[in-house]
Amino acid sequence: MAIKKFAVAAYDDEEVLFPAVKKVRKSGYKIHDIYTPFAVHGLDEEMGLKGTDLHIAGFIYGLCGTSTAVGFISWIFTSDWPIIYGGKPHFALPAWIPITFELTVLFAAVGMTLTFCYLNQIMPGVKKHVFHPRQSDDLFVMAIELNNHTSEEEAIAFLKATGAKETSIQVAEASWWYGRWDKKEPYELQHAR
Amino acid sequence: MNDRFEIPGRLKNTSLALIAIGVLALIGGIATLLMGHIDVDRARFWAVLLHDSVFFTLITTVSIFVQAAASLAQGGWIVAYRRVPEAIGANVWIFGTIAAVVMFLIVFTFKDANGINTIYEWVTPGKDKILLGKSAFLNKGMFVGFTLVIMGLWAFFGRKFRAMSIAQESAPKNDTKNYWKVFRLSGVFLFVYALSQMSTAPWLWIMSVQPHWYSTLFSWYTFASAFVSGMSLILLWVVYLKNHGNLKLVTIEHMHDLGKFMFAFSIFWTYLWFAQYMLIWYANIPDETVYFKLRQQGPYSVIFYANFIINFCMPILIIMSRPSKRNYFTLTFMAMFIIFGHWLDFFQMIMPGPLKEHWHINWYEIGIFMGFAGILIYAVSNTLTKSSLVPENNLLLKETVVHLS
Numbered sequence: 001m002a003i004k005k006f007a008v009a010a011y012d013d014e015e016v017l018f019p020a021v022k023k024v025r026k027s028g029y030k031i032h033d034i035y036t037p038f039a040v041h042g043l044d045e046e047m048g049l050k051g052t053d054l055h056i057a058g059f060i061y062g063l064c065g066t067s068t069a070v071g072f073i074s075w076i077f078t079s080d081w082p083i084i085y086g087g088k089p090h091f092a093l094p095a096w097i098p099i100t101f102e103l104t105v106l107f108a109a110v111g112m113t114l115t116f117c118y119l120n121q122i123m124p125g126v127k128k129h130v131f132h133p134r135q136s137d138d139l140f141v142m143a144i145e146l147n148n149h150t151s152e153e154e155a156i157a158f159l160k161a162t163g164a165k166e167t168s169i170q171v172a173e174a175s176w177w178y179g180r181w182d183k184k185e186p187y188e189l190q191h192a193r
Numbered sequence: 194m195n196d197r198f199e200i201p202g203r204l205k206n207t208s209l210a211l212i213a214i215g216v217l218a219l220i221g222g223i224a225t226l227l228m229g230h231i232d233v234d235r236a237r238f239w240a241v242l243l244h245d246s247v248f249f250t251l252i253t254t255v256s257i258f259v260q261a262a263a264s265l266a267q268g269g270w271i272v273a274y275r276r277v278p279e280a281i282g283a284n285v286w287i288f289g290t291i292a293a294v295v296m297f298l299i300v301f302t303f304k305d306a307n308g309i310n311t312i313y314e315w316v317t318p319g320k321d322k323i324l325l326g327k328s329a330f331l332n333k334g335m336f337v338g339f340t341l342v343i344m345g346l347w348a349f350f351g352r353k354f355r356a357m358s359i360a361q362e363s364a365p366k367n368d369t370k371n372y373w374k375v376f377r378l379s380g381v382f383l384f385v386y387a388l389s390q391m392s393t394a395p396w397l398w399i400m401s402v403q404p405h406w407y408s409t410l411f412s413w414y415t416f417a418s419a420f421v422s423g424m425s426l427i428l429l430w431v432v433y434l435k436n437h438g439n440l441k442l443v444t445i446e447h448m449h450d451l452g453k454f455m456f457a458f459s460i461f462w463t464y465l466w467f468a469q470y471m472l473i474w475y476a477n478i479p480d481e482t483v484y485f486k487l488r489q490q491g492p493y494s495v496i497f498y499a500n501f502i503i504n505f506c507m508p509i510l511i512i513m514s515r516p517s518k519r520n521y522f523t524l525t526f527m528a529m530f531i532i533f534g535h536w537l538d539f540f541q542m543i544m545p546g547p548l549k550e551h552w553h554i555n556w557y558e559i560g561i562f563m564g565f566a567g568i569l570i571y572a573v574s575n576t577l578t579k580s581s582l583v584p585e586n587n588l589l590l591k592e593t594v595v596h597l598s
């Protein structure tokens with residue numbers, strides 16, 4: 001939701017990337033994100049990312065599913081439209097367990113999928129700024145957030161010293177948006193400098 | 194890395210004390226229950242011995258199953274603590290022998306005042322049409338034959354798997370001959386196990402205490418019960434050995450995976466338990482509901498609900514989250530409760546048949562259980578001292594060291 005200034009460095013080897021990440025964190029720069037062509041094991045710990053709480057959300061969605069199923073079925077069969085089936089009592093809990101189970105799983109699965117998409121800012125039709133066209137091909141791209149007090153030249157020189165193959169300064173939308181590429185982000189901004 | 198286990202004096206004294214309590218309970222049982230002339234007391238004497246010996250046989254046999262499943266899947270993570278299931282599996286023959294002796298004594302010697310065997314009613318079918326109809330399977334010859342074959346095969350494979358693993362230590366480095374031998378025998382054992390524990394054995398030993406009733410799901414349900422308590426037993430040994438300074442290769446990752454097994458198979462047990470319950474509840478056929486009439490609404494309702502709470506509610510609430518599966522205290526706590534809960538589960542499978550409403554959990558039941566626990570601790574700790582606890586020459590040793598759960 002905000003236009004920010006980034007110093008972007010592209011590395012061609014994860015062997016170079018790991019020491020670079022360590023140096024960047026040590027010197028106090030704020031890493032916006034790192035884009036890699038494949039999943040790099042151990043990079044999340046190196047970046048200092050915390051473990052996810054997605055499973056707690058999943059547990060809560062599951063509880064919502066359980067209570068929806070039990071509440072809705074028991075309302076139907078005990079007060080709204082009570083019918084005797086096969087000589088069973090109106091409140092026939094064992095017969096409802098399979099449906100309750102299914103609804104628990106459904107709520108947890110759908111809820112967790114949507115939460116996962118939200119946390120990772122991915123969704124059909126949603127756009128995000130691409131820092132380097134080769135970030136999904138063969139380059140490891142690290143974006144560092146700059147502000148008014150950080151010098152562009154110093155940041156570029158620092159990134160070059162860590163072994164970056166290409167560096168650039170980009171002013172871009174930091175988060176996701178819905179719609180066209182040029183709606184929030186003028187085409188020139190994508191490739192500033 | 195030589196990782197030898199020496200039995201601490203305290204463990205040895207505890208196990209001997211437990212065995213002494215068991216022997217005292219047995220003598221007390223013989224004096225007061227067996228020698229008395231009340232039929233229910235005599236049935237209680239035998240039923241408790243049957244319950245504990247079968248329970249311990251089944252949960253120790255799970256250790257062989259775990260080894261075989263891991264070998265066949267070529268799973269490396271088990272290697273770090275593989276000596277523990279090996280040691281438990283190598284002692285199946287003790288419990289198998291006790292269980293076979295107890296069951297044969299019940300079949301051949303037990304009769305109440307009217308000449309009816311109230312534990313295995315099919316031994317004396319009289320003119321009962323249902324029992325006569327089942328007599329092609331439920332008869333003394335079948336029972337003795339099946340029991341001897343099953344116990345013999347389990348005892349053989351338990352000792353064989355340990356022997357093969359020990360033999361690997363003196364084999365040349367990276368020799369795969371032994372590895373593929375274990376692989377092949379694992380397949381054979383799983384076949385044997387599927388035809389015994391997962392079908393015939395629980396029918397003969399446990400379900401036939403109520404021979405008029407049957408459930409096709411019963412053996413699976415018994416297997417789930419035995420499997421989850423067998424995994425808990427392995428976990429308790431691993432925790433004990435780690436506290437004692439052994440098993441240095443076992444990390445929190447291995448404990449986490451053992452915890453996953455305990456959690457997942459508690460849910461699996463609940464699934465089978467509920468599947469059996471719901472179908473009988475829904476169909477509402479008197480021949481079938483008689484089983485749950487006695488358990489859920491009758492004198493066993495306390496155990497019926499305690500069984501559900503300990504074996505489903507507690508595991509799902511306590512060891513669902515990741516941090517609690519990586520915590521030694523919650524794992525040990527839950528493992529003990531799971532073993533106790535499934536002991537109760539076996540109790541409510543066996544007791545309602547012979548004892549009806551006259552059940553007890555008293556000095557005799559607890560004493561016999563402690564006696565069996567003492568035998569288990571004594572035998573397994575003795576076996577563990579016989580070799581290094583790290584299978585250094587195992588081909589999958591590297592997999593277990595780098596294992597992440």
